[in-house]
Amino acid sequence: MARFNALKTKYADLIGDHGLDIRIGIATGEVVVGSIGTDKSRAYTVVGDCVNYAHRLEKANRIYGTRILASNETADLASSDVEMRDLDHVVLLGTEQVVYLYEVLAESGHLSEERREWRKNYETAMGFYRDGTFDQAFPLFEKVLEFNDADFAAQLMMNRMERLSRREQDREWNGTWVVRDPYERRDVES
Numbered sequence: 001m002a003r004f005n006a007l008k009t010k011y012a013d014l015i016g017d018h019g020l021d022i023r024i025g026i027a028t029g030e031v032v033v034g035s036i037g038t039d040k041s042r043a044y045t046v047v048g049d050c051v052n053y054a055h056r057l058e059k060a061n062r063i064y065g066t067r068i069l070a071s072n073e074t075a076d077l078a079s080s081d082v083e084m085r086d087l088d089h090v091v092l093l094g095t096e097q098v099v100y101l102y103e104v105l106a107e108s109g110h111l112s113e114e115r116r117e118w119r120k121n122y123e124t125a126m127g128f129y130r131d132g133t134f135d136q137a138f139p140l141f142e143k144v145l146e147f148n149d150a151d152f153a154a155q156l157m158m159n160r161m162e163r164l165s166r167r168e169q170d171r172e173w174n175g176t177w178v179v180r181d182p183y184e185r186r187d188v189e190s
Contacts, residue, residue, distance in 0.1 A: 001067055023066075025057025026104070028073040053099075060101065063179065064088070065152025072100035083111040085119045086126060087153055091178045098176050103153070118147040122154060130175030134161040 004022055008015060029050030036045050057069040064087060075084050084102040091098060105111055105119070125140035138161060144154040164173060 021067075023058050023061035024068045024104075025054040025059070025061070025070075026068065026074050027051075027054040027057060027071040028077055029053070056095070056099075057101070060090075060179065064101070064103070064156065065150070066103045068104035070102045070104055072102070075100070075102040081108050082106070083108055083119075086123050088126070088157075089130065089176045091176060114147065118144060118151075121147075122151075125154070125157070129157055129161065132173045132175070134165055137161060 001022075001024070008020060027050045029048065031046050031048035031050050033046045034044065035042055036047065037043055053071060057071060061067060061069055066087070069087070070078070070084065078084075083105045085105055087101040087103045089098055089100055105115070111119070121140050121143045125137045125144065128134070128137035128140065138158060141154045141158050144151050145158075148154075160177060
């Protein structure tokens with residue numbers, strides 16, 4: 001991502017104001033790689049559940065305002081090399097299982113003390129959010145937004161808590177949000 005940003009800066013005059021950006025989804029698992037297809041239509045590609053999972057993670061970046069999301073398995077394997085934020089637990093569109101989303105933040109040891117505090121506040125707030133103790137989560141999410149008012153994920157959680165609180169009597173909260181449409185930011189706008 002750092003190299004991409006450097007290229008955007010270097011070639012800004014060529015790119016212009018086209019909003020060139022990328023999002024990345026990283027999942028760990030078994031895949032099939034190779035030349036797949038028929039004699040008339042063949043492509044060198046990769047297929048498998050893990051590929052679909054990574055694709056869903058890439059699309060989920062739109063919802064959270066993030067750029068790199070990793071699966072739980074990837075986060076476990078890379079935890080000593082990469083700083084991550086435990087972003088959310090969701091059921092993604094097209095699946096029925098709970099998915100743990102981690103935002104990739106920096107290489108290990110390259111996160112400033114302020115950003116470590118920001119991450120700690122967010123993850124503590126998420127613990128309260130998952131337990132359904134929204135009155136304790138809300139002020140911590142506000143602290144997260146004080147540090148970074150563009151933290152779309154924190155605003156998303158606050159909006160979810162408001163929606164869930166309005167439906168207190170009919171909610172069965174288990175700490176996991178069901179993502180209905182990964183292409184829209186409907187969770188925030190409601």
